[in-house]
Amino acid sequence: MPPNPPHTPLRRLSQGSLFRLSRSEAYPDAPHGLGFLEPALAELIDEAEALQTNVEGLKNLDNALETFNESFASWLYVMNMNALTIDWPQAPIDASFVLAARRAEEDAQAALEAIRAAEAAARRPPTPPERTMTTERSAMSPSEGPTEANITAGTGGTNKSAAKPGVVKKKGTKPKMTAKEKRERGLEIERILAALPLEFRGDDPNLRRYIEQVIEKFLDNPGESFNIVAFVKPPDLNQARVNKCLIALVNRKIVKKDNSTGAVLYYWNGLPS
Known part of the structure; x- marks a missing residue:
């Protein structure tokens, strides 16, 4: 098988x-x-x-x-x-603190000089006022001096008004501003305040009012220079507040500080272009 x-x-x-x-x-x-x-x-x-x-x-x-x-x-x-709240690109450096200390020293020296000048002016004895021509004429008798008629005759019949010696002319009052001028002045002050730090732009209303008074002092007297005492208006606008306002204006180069003559004077430059 x-x-x-x-x-x-x-x-x-x-x-x-x-x-x-x-x-x-x-x-x-x-x-x-x-x-x-x-x-x-x-x-x-x-x-x-x-x-x-x-x-x-x-x-x-x-x-x-x-x-x-x-x-x-x-x-x-x-x-x-941290980057949004602390890391500021314009944060002060060491040179900024040195510059701030030097400016504070200069401002303190200027304030001290102003105080010394004010004390010296207060200690200076007042000068006796000069007698005016009107007082002399009223004091003289007709036989001691010329009469008004003789003065008129001696000048050919004309009575020209001359400046009297010893008479201090009163400073004229500031002319009133029109509505347009007030509006332009307000816009100019707003442009200046926009270039200053935040505390002068409304953060402190009193500080804004103080710096407006300082700016108006310059604008009312164009081309003139002032020392720090010229801005003091007690009791509100004292010397320390005036100094703070002037420092802010000088830092923005709106006001020029000059101490070449021995006294610290401030000149108006205006907003830099």
Whole structure:
């Protein structure tokens, strides 16, 4: 008889139940029944525990990343706020403080000189007033001096009024400004105040009023120079406030400070172009 042709054996699981698999000749020492599943389940438990450990590690990593992201975002926000509130490009440098100290020293020296000048003027004895021509004429008798008729005759009949020596002319009052002039003056003062620091532009209404008085003093007397005492109007506009206003105007080069003559004088320059 010819030998049986070779054939591919079927898989073991397809040849019968789990019982037959456990009792097969290939695994004679296999446990009875479902006992062979115990090692597989033990390995599955070990793998499940390893998976749980890895998942917990991923969870801890996620919590750590969340904490880091929150802290890093807070740090970036603080740096941004710091740049917006503290990091000013026009912040003063060391040279600014040196310049400010030198200006303060010059202003203190100018104030001291003004006080000394005021004290010297107060200690100076008053000069006796000169007698006017009217007083002399009223004091003279007709025989002691020329009469009005003789003076008229000696001048060819004309009675020209001459300036009387010793009579001080009163300064004329400031002419009234029209509505247009007031409006133009207000606009000019606003342009000047716009170039000054914020405290002079409405942050302190009293300080704004003081510097407006100082500016109007210059505008009412164009081309003239003044010392610091000329702006003092007690009790509101004292010397310290005038000094502060003049320092702000000098720093913006609106007013020029000159001490070449020995006395500190201030000149009006106007807004720089």
